[in-house]
Amino acid sequence: MIRGAVLLCLVLAVALGARSFLPDDAEITGSGATLAVGLMLLASLQAGHVTEALKLPHVTAYILAGILIGPDVLGLLTPAMLEDLSVVKSVAVGLIALLAGCELNLRALAPRLKEIGLLSVSGLLGGFFALFAALFAVSYLLPFGDGMSPVERGMVALVCANAMCAFSPPVVIGILTEARSKGPMSELWISIVVLADIAIVLSFSMTSSVAHVVLGGSSEPGQLLGVLAHILGSLVVGAVVGPILALYIDRIGERVGLFVFAALFVIAQAGVPLHVDPLLVGLTAGLFLENMSPVSGHRVIEETEAGSLPTFAVFFALIGAEIHLADFMAVAPFALLLAVSRAGGLFGGVLALGRVSGADERTRQLVPFGMLPQAGIAIALATAIKGTFQPWGPQVATLLLGTIVVNELIGPVVFRLAVGRSGEAGHRHDHPLAEHAPHAPVEASASPQR
Amino acid sequence: MASVDFVGLTLALTGAVALAFVATNARVRALEERLGLSVIASSGMPFLLLGALLAWGPVGLMNEGVLADLRPAFEFGLGWIGFLIGMRLDVRRLDEMPASFSGVVATTSVLPMAFTAIVCLPVLLWLGAAPNDGLIRNVAILSACAAASAPVLGAAASASRRMLKEVTGFDELVAICVLGAVTLLYRPDQALTLWSLPPSVWLLLMLGLGALLGILGYALIRAAHTEAEEFAKLVGVVALASGVAGYMALSVPVLCAIAGATLINLPMRDREGLLETLDSITRPLYLVFLVVVGATWNGLAWQGWVLAFAYAVARMAGTWLGCAWASRLDPVSLPVPRDLVAALAPQSPFAVVVIVAATTGWVGERAVASQWTVTAVVIGAVLLDIMVRPLRQRGTSSPDSPAVAV
Secondary structure, eight states: OHHHHHHHHHHHHHHHHHHTTSOTTOOBTBOOHHHHHHHHHHHHHHHHHHHHTTTOOHHHHHHHHHHHHSTTTTOOSOHHHHHHTHHHHHHHHHHHHHHHHHHOOHHHHGGGHHHHHHHHHHHHHHHHHHHHHHHHHHTTTSGGGTTOOHHHHHHHHHHHHHHHTOOOHHHHHHHHHHTTOOSHHHHHHHHHHHHHHHHHHHHHHHHHHHHHHHTTSOOOTHHHHHHHHHHHHHHHHHHHHHHHHHHHHHHTOSSHHHHHHHHHHHHHHHHHHHTOOHHHHHHHHHHHHHHTSSSOHHHHHHHTHHHHHHHHHHHHHHHHHTOOHHHHHHHHHHHHHHHHHHHHHHHHHHHHHGGGGTOOHHHHHHHHHHHSOOOHHHHHHHHHHHHHSTTTHHHHHHHHHHHHHHHHHHHHHHHHHHHHHHTOTTOOOSOGGGGOOTTSOGGGSSSSOO | OOHHHHHHHHHHHHHHHHHHHHHHOHHHHHHHHHHTOHHHHHTTHHHHHHHHHHHSTTTOOSOHHHHHHTHHHHHHHHHHHHHHHHHTOOHHHHTTSOTTHHHHHHHHHHHHHHHHHHHHHHHHHHHTOOTTSSHHHHHHHHHHHHHOBOOOOSOOOSHHHHHHHHHHHHHHHHHHHHHHHHHHHSOOOGGGSSOOOOHHHHHHHHHHHHHHHHHHHHHHHHTOSSHHHHHHHHHHHHHHHHHHHHHTTOOHHHHHHHHHHHHHTSSOSOHHHHHHHHHHTHHHHHHHHHHHHHHHOOTTOHHHHHHHHHHHHHHHHHHHHHHHHHHHHOTTTSOOHHHHHHHHSSBOTHHHHHHHHHHHTOOSSOOHHHHHHHHHHHHHHHHHHHHHHHHHHHOSOGGGOOOOOO
16 A cells, blocks of 8 residues: 555656646647546556555545546646547447446346346436435525526426436446456346436436426427437447447457457547447447357457556546536535435335335345446536526536535445445456466566466 | 537548558458568558548548647657667667677668768758758758668577667667757747756756656556556556656657666566567557658658658668678678668668657747658658668578568
């Protein structure tokens, strides 16, 4: 831990020295995005070593490292740097979804589809009603609700509760990967968070359309169609990317990991103008590889493993760096209240309504832990509320983002504990080479030479 | 950026990536050799031309905005290649070299540099380059490019082959040194920055920073728990070194080469494995890098083609003389002069990295002549390959024939 902390300080010192060369607003040699990537990668990996001793998950360490070096604390990363790295986020989301798809063998999951569906619905319903009630109450305490009728407050609570139900497939998959967890519970967690997030995105488009009408904003009748087109388009692109990847892996088979990353980069670049979601594209492609192609999804997981770690580390550090601490502190008590309500709703829903799914009690106790972490999609929906609904949108978005911060920080820690309790941690042994560090000192290695 | 730009960029990147992967396929490379296309392919010409096509007015897919978006990846690519070059400098291997080694390196790298400077300076003046507009800088960079010979590939089966491999590796380091010196002498306006230091202090700073990053990389990699973490840290160290260099207007490949050289010379097991890790993604990275270079390349200026011819002839003459001299210094360890020329005359792909690093790192208004130098090095590589082809066909020790290693 001490060595990790010393190395972390050295990395920060180098970056601090370099950053002192230019004034913050100067850009004579670009924005310094390369510096930001190196700094985020090394700082987050070293933070992982430091927090390992504290039994905290690496994902939390990456997020904390991002907060530390981000604009609000040490200021080593500037907003311009973060903006330039948005493509990294898209690549990471695509990769995470691809790996999730490669993990999901639908044939194996088919007997459990009813269980997955009912557990998802029960968690979502519990979380939604708890959040709705909390948001409705908070609207009387915070300025954004001033002058609103009860119906209007209800609509605000409806839209926001819908957005705040979102889970975080990247965090869940990241922690399961870190814990090398494999088994029915792990598959259940991945299936639920992935499928439920798709449902949340769809339902959000509907609730926000209704809210537009009720709250007197500009109604956009084509909005729902737009969202459907976006989802269908993403699925179609994923259905094209999957066979391309399968063909490459099957016929050429060289530098597979690099090819996958190159494809994800192209998808990330195309995502904005084509309204294609890298998450859905990656997921569809992954599902195709694992379930329909002659190529095993696990081959993709193995081939991309070397590149996955740096991608995940930078992605989660970016999420941390984008947290605005000052905004969070302003709404911290209410954000905490919403986070607790959400957690209570999720647990209550799954424990009470989940009985109909046929899942045993232990499963029902563990499932909600995977629903606690929040990140990308929740942030995207909160940002959509901020930009769409005036004048209350920006004020509510601050509250929602504060709640996401709480879930970002606490969710992974709690979920990692649940993974340990599930008994599936350490059951994945399909990458034996990755267990070794060939350049480690001799005494640290089991074998004397390689 | 407009939507159409994004779509265009997507198509462009798809094309570049597809081409890069096709070109790195073993069967395609074997076909290139069989059809005699390796001369053009080894210079990366198809990728440069693709970049130029994508940036061409009516197509206009890789415009200024897109290139600015790609700058971080471009900087990282420069750093990765520089790091690899530095990591080839394992001083322990020098102990195995004959005493004549330093003399051979000096003659085979300094003479082509000197000839290039002597020929290209008056040619540039004749072409209309202004003496007070970066003339010396351009000549120095062209000389640096002339120093780098294409690495000799394959196993070091014989003593002469081993010697050639080391010589070509050191030639690239000479080029790195000249590039570093140029970057230190031509710093950005100090009024724009918060530091005001003389070039000598910048030199110390660059050496110290490079060494520090190498030591830091070593400590980080040693502390890695898994191979995946090791790779992640390697990427992180290269990105940090590239970013620090770019941010401080130092030469990215030079700083990364110093860091790489420091790292490889610290006590570490499985150095070859680490080099292989770097090498495994260098070629696709280099080929995509060439597409970006092609997009900024103005190959239509006739002055560039004239300079390319002068550059190729000067480099060939310098190499010939250097090889003849080197063969006298060590007639035992080296092949006969003609084979030595055939091995060392082809220009290293790293020369393109040098010229691009120098021109993109240019702070302030860039001299028109700097565009001509890019053409000179790019086209010069093809001309040199063509010039050396008859020598290779008549050569006696074909196993020593070089090939692209980047």
